[in-house]
Every structure is written in C-alpha cells, then in structure tokens.
Amino acid sequence: xxxxxxxxxxxxxxxxxxxxxxxxxxxxxxxxxxxxxxxxxxxxxxxxxxxxxxxxxxxxxxxxxxxxxxxxxxxxxxxxxxxxxxxxxxxxxxxxxxxxxxxxxxxxxxxxxxxxxxxxxxxxxxxxxxxxxxxxxxxxxxxxxxxxxxxxxxxxxxxxxxxxxxxxxxxxxxxxxxxxxxxxxxxxxxxxxxxxxxxxxxxxxxxxxxxxxxxxxxxxxxxxxxxxx
Amino acid sequence: xxxxxxxxxxxxxxxxxxxxxxxxxxxxxxxxxxxxxxxxxxxxxxxxxxxxxxxxxxxxxxxxxxxxxxxxxxxxxxxxxxxxxxxxxxxxxxxxxxxxxxxxxxxxxxxxxxxxxxxxxxxxxxxxxxxxxxxxxxxxxxxxxxxxxxxxxxxxxxxxxxxxxxxxxxxxxxxxxxxxxxxxxxxxxxxxxxxxxxxxxxxxxxxxxxxxxxxxxxxxxxxxxxxxxxxxxxxxxxxxxxxxxxxxx
Numbered sequence: 001x002x003x004x005x006x007x008x009x010x011x012x013x014x015x016x017x018x019x020x021x022x023x024x025x026x027x028x029x030x031x032x033x034x035x036x037x038x039x040x041x042x043x044x045x046x047x048x049x050x051x052x053x054x055x056x057x058x059x060x061x062x063x064x065x066x067x068x069x070x071x072x073x074x075x076x077x078x079x080x081x082x083x084x085x086x087x088x089x090x091x092x093x094x095x096x097x098x099x100x101x102x103x104x105x106x107x108x109x110x111x112x113x114x115x116x117x118x119x120x121x122x123x124x125x126x127x128x129x130x131x132x133x134x135x136x137x138x139x140x141x142x143x144x145x146x147x148x149x150x151x152x153x154x155x156x157x158x159x160x161x162x163x164x165x166x167x168x169x170x171x172x173x174x175x176x177x178x179x180x181x182x183x184x185x186x187x188x189x190x191x192x193x194x195x196x197x198x199x200x201x202x203x204x205x206x207x208x209x210x211x212x213x214x215x216x217x218x219x220x221x222x223x224x225x226x227x228x229x
Numbered sequence: 230x231x232x233x234x235x236x237x238x239x240x241x242x243x244x245x246x247x248x249x250x251x252x253x254x255x256x257x258x259x260x261x262x263x264x265x266x267x268x269x270x271x272x273x274x275x276x277x278x279x280x281x282x283x284x285x286x287x288x289x290x291x292x293x294x295x296x297x298x299x300x301x302x303x304x305x306x307x308x309x310x311x312x313x314x315x316x317x318x319x320x321x322x323x324x325x326x327x328x329x330x331x332x333x334x335x336x337x338x339x340x341x342x343x344x345x346x347x348x349x350x351x352x353x354x355x356x357x358x359x360x361x362x363x364x365x366x367x368x369x370x371x372x373x374x375x376x377x378x379x380x381x382x383x384x385x386x387x388x389x390x391x392x393x394x395x396x397x398x399x400x401x402x403x404x405x406x407x408x409x410x411x412x413x414x415x416x417x418x419x420x421x422x423x424x425x426x427x428x429x430x431x432x433x434x435x436x437x438x439x440x441x442x443x444x445x446x447x448x449x450x451x452x453x454x455x456x457x458x459x460x461x462x463x464x465x466x467x468x469x470x471x472x473x474x475x476x477x478x
Contacts, residue, residue: 004267068367077306090308150272173296182385183265183294186258189411
C-alpha cells in the first residue's frame with residue numbers, strides 16, 4: 001500500500017516540475033526585460049519597475065496566488081456580467097499557478113540580472129557599438145555569456161526557492177506532489193509518512209539541480225577563460 | 230490527463246456549455262466519505278452516492294478532487310456545477326448556494342482514551358482541551374457550547390488524532406463514521422473509544438439540518454434533476470445498501 005501511495009504522489013512530480021520549469025522560463029524572460037528597464041534612462045520606467053518589484057516582493061506568495069486564482073476571475077466576471085457581454089472567464093489552476101509564480105519570481109530575477117548587467121564593463125558594449133554590431137548581436141555574443149556567469153549564483157538561488165514555492169498551487173486544487181501527499185496522508189491517517197515522501201521529492205529536485213547548475217557554472221567559467229586567451 | 234488540462238487551459242475564455250459533463254468537486258481528505266485510494270482514484274460514501282445519483286438521473290458527471298478553500302467560491306463563480314463533500318445544510322450557506330434534498334443525517338460523537346471517565350458536558354469538559362477540525366460543524370458546535378474548554382483547531386481531519394494520541398488534547402469530536410473508520414479501527418486508536426451521547430442536527434443547530442449536495446444558486450434545473458436521482462436511489466435500495474456498507478459497525 002505504501003509503495004502505491006508513494007508512486008501516486010511521485011507521479012505528480014511531473015506536474016510539479018512542468019510548473020516549475022514553465023515559471024522559470026517566464027520569470028527569466030520577464031526578469032531580463034525588467035532588469036533592462038531598471039537600467040534605462042527613462043526615469044518613469046525605473047520608478048514603475050521599482051514599484052512593481054517592491055509590491056510583488058512585499059506580498060506573500062500565498063496571498064498573491066489566492067488573489068489571482070480566486071479573486072481576480074470573480075472580479076472580472078462581475079465586471080463582465082455588469083457590462084452584459086455574456087462572457088465569463090475561468091483560470092485553469094495550472095496556468096494561474098505558473099503565471100503567478102513566474103511573475104512573482106520575475107521580480108527576484110530582475111534584481112539578480114540587474115546586478116549582473118551592472119557588472120559587465122560598459123566599455124565592452126561601447127566598443128561593440130563602435131564596430132557597428134546590431135544590438136541583438138551585442139546581447140547574444142557579449143552580454144548574455146557574461147551575464148550567465150555573473151547571474152548564475154543568484155539564479156540558482158531563485159530556482160531553488162521557486163521549486164519549493166510550487167507547493168502553493170496545491171491550494172488551487174492542482175494535483176501536484178503536495179496535493180497528492182495531503183490526500184494520501186488523510187486517506188491513511190499517516191501524515192508523517194507521506195509528507196516525508198513529498199519532502200524527499202523536493203529535496204531530490206534541489207539536489208539534482210544544485211549539481212546540474214554547479215556543473216554549468218564550471219563550464220561557463222572555462223569557456224569564458226578560453227575566450228579570453 | 231495533463232495534456233487534457235493544458236488543452237483546457239488554452240481556452241481561457243469559454244462560454245457556459247450545458248452539454249459538457251457536470252463538474253462536481255469534492256475535497257477528498259475525509260475518509261470514509263471521500264478520499265483517494267492508493268492509485269489516486271476517488272473513493273468513499275459520497276463518491277459512490279454521487280455516481281449513483283448521476284446514473285439514476287441520466288447526468289454525465291465528472292467528479293474531481295479539489296481544494297476545500299476554493300470549493301464554495303468555485304461553485305458561486307460557476308467553476309463547479311455541484312459539490313459533494315459531506316456539506317451540512319445551514320441557513321448561512323443557503324444564502325449563497327442551493328442544496329439538493331438531504332441524503333444523510335450524520336451522527337457526531339466525542340472520542341477519548343478508554344477509561345478516561347470524562348463527563349461529556351460543558352461543565353464536565355471545563356478546562357479540558359478539545360481538538361477539532363477547523364471550519365466544520367463540530368468546530369461550530371464546541372465553539373458555541375463549550376466556552377469553558379480550550380478548543381484547538383486543526384486544518385486537517387487527521388491532525389486531531391495525532392493530538393489525542395500525543396496527549397495534547399483530551400477529547401476530539403467528529404463524524405462518528407470518520408472516528409470509527411480513520412481512528413478506532415487503526416492501530417493508533419485501539420486504546421480509544423466513543424464517549425458521550427450520539428449527537429445529530431436535532432441536538433444543536435450547529436450540526437445543520439443534514440448533509441446534501443450543493444448546487445449553484447441559479448441552477449434550479451440541476452437541483453431538480455439531482456433530487457430526482459436521489460429519490461430514485463432511495464426507492465431502489467441503492468442508498469440503503471450504501472448506508473449499510475459504510476455505517477454499519
């Protein structure tokens with residue numbers, strides 16, 4: 001019985017990982033855009049992003065999650081009903097969870113990327129511009145390789161926190177590892193056993209990604225040195 | 230399964246469709262009424278009852294495991310068509326949701342250590358600690374009637390039993406069938422017993438009028454259909470067989 005319940009819980013790991021990876025992609029892309037925005041010369045844009053980061057980082061993830069999934073559709077639907085359009089929106093728990101996590105962590109990612117970007121000497125970019133390189137090419141060939149190396153420690157940290165934060169989606173009724181663990185715990189009356197299974201899963205993901213990212217860091221270090229000689 | 234979810238997710242905007250199977254939500258964390266089996270499948274009294282009702286009323290139903298916190302808001306918003314989760318009928322709930330006919334009148338019981346010699350009354354339990362699952366009729370009952378006791382509230386159905394066996398609570402109150410199934414029949418509960426009177430909705434309004442299927446307030450057509458189904462399974466003996474299967478000790 002234990003093996004069956006445990007495999008039911010671990011089978012939900014696919015969903016947890018998909019959610020985490022989706023949120024990672026979203027938060028990285030959005031975080032990079034926000035980081036560039038923060039470094040722009042437009043004062044209003046900087047202020048806007050600062051406010052966004054402040055608000056997002058100042059509200060618990062759980063509160064944001066519940067607001068987006070339960071309150072936002074209700075508010076939109078009230079508006080739609082009032083306007084008499086006959087439409088009605090519904091957020092799927094998977095997308096609501098992924099987008100919310102992605103947006104929350106984009107604030108953290110933008111801070112990580114911003115300090116990474118600031119550590120790339122401006123002279124390199126100016127030199128590239130002087131050679132007439134296209135901004136995209138400057139980004140791909142000069143900025144990104146260095147940013148990857150500089151931002152990796154912070155990026156790793158954000159990823160580890162985010163994997164664990166995915167457990168919050170169980171409150172939206174999404175059948176992730178945590179949701180299944182609770183179901184098994186209540187069905188059997190053995191909460192410790194099955195929460196430990198869930199704990200083991202998150203730990204294994206953390207362990208695997210720590211090693212993976214360490215290997216990546218070593219690789220980036222080497223290619224960067226190779227590039228310099 | 231996942232692909233299906235993704236596909237559903239793609240259509241964020243959807244118009245209400247009556248032809249699709251009904252979305253029925255349950256919080257499968259309350260055996261023997263609703264829980265998951267080792268393969269993650271929904272099982273229990275409420276699940277079997279709902280399936281029988283759907284069959285009898287010729288409704289296409291999809292019963293899904295959901296999180297309790299979102300169930301009633303989800304019903305009001307139309308995310309779910311109905312809820313079955315040992316929902317007690319109360320006036321407060323009637324204001325926001327509709328109910329089918331009542332299908333069960335549950336019995337509530339206190340449970341304590343064998344030979345504890347507790348006097349189950351507000352005076353007898355004065356100064357004692359009562360463990361209870363938060364937000365349940367039992368919670369409302371002890372909160373209203375046992376003001377002199379310390380009430381410890383827990384998020385899950387299983388936690389109060391850990392408190393009881395850990396010696397951090399003197400007594401716990403829940404659905405009798407749940408106490409028997411989840412605790413007394415398990416190894417952990419062998420030194421414990423049901424104590425005090427059998428309580429029902431007739432003893433205190435907090436226990437509600439009975440248990441029913443919750444349906445969206447605007448969906449009176451579905452209320453009628455579900456009631457038809459309930460009447461049918463009452464007549465043909467399905468309900469009686471279910472009661473026997475789950476509640477006879």
